[in-house]
Amino acid sequence: MAPTELKQYSIADVASHNKPNDVWMIIHDKVYDVTKFLQEHPGGEEVLIEVAGKEASSEFDDVGHSTDAKESMKQFLVGEIIEAERKAKKSSKTMSASARTALVAGSALAIGAGLAMIFKASGSRK
Numbered sequence: 001m002a003p004t005e006l007k008q009y010s011i012a013d014v015a016s017h018n019k020p021n022d023v024w025m026i027i028h029d030k031v032y033d034v035t036k037f038l039q040e041h042p043g044g045e046e047v048l049i050e051v052a053g054k055e056a057s058s059e060f061d062d063v064g065h066s067t068d069a070k071e072s073m074k075q076f077l078v079g080e081i082i083e084a085e086r087k088a089k090k091s092s093k094t095m096s097a098s099a100r101t102a103l104v105a106g107s108a109l110a111i112g113a114g115l116a117m118i119f120k121a122s123g124s125r126k
């Protein structure tokens, strides 16, 4: 399935799957249903139940999960967080555009300040 076809969930949707027999979690804006994986998780079911219904990106990253783990989590992927609630905004175009605007504005300001200083200096010389 192409990433664009992923089912869209809100953070609240995921939050309702927070029971030991119904464990969903959010890791890097993707939604995982690990209910069937609890028993198999090498790190134990307890840690997964603890973050049930929650955002667990930092917990997942902190463990330093292996490439194998990252590969195997794909089978539990059920969807992704709706764009408005994502942490990493997909619209990187908007990000870079605003970054560009900031850069241009910053540069203009710096040039302006530089010119002002030059003018001031040349003015005082007279």
Ligand code: HEM
Binding pocket: 025, 032, 034, 041, 042, 043, 044, 047, 048, 051, 056, 059, 060, 063, 064, 065, 066, 067, 068, 069, 070, 072, 073, 076
């Ligand atoms: C879909 C989600 C997850 C998958 C597929 C997964 C898979 C695995 C795998 C395969 C391992 C064995 C070590 C490795 O290969 O890195 C592991 C270890 C572990 N995982 Fe997960 N994990 C998931 C989510 C989480 C989350 C959310 C937490 C914490 C809240 C967590 C905590 C741990 C811990 C503490 C270990 C043990 C590390 C150790 O003993 O060295 N895992 N996990």
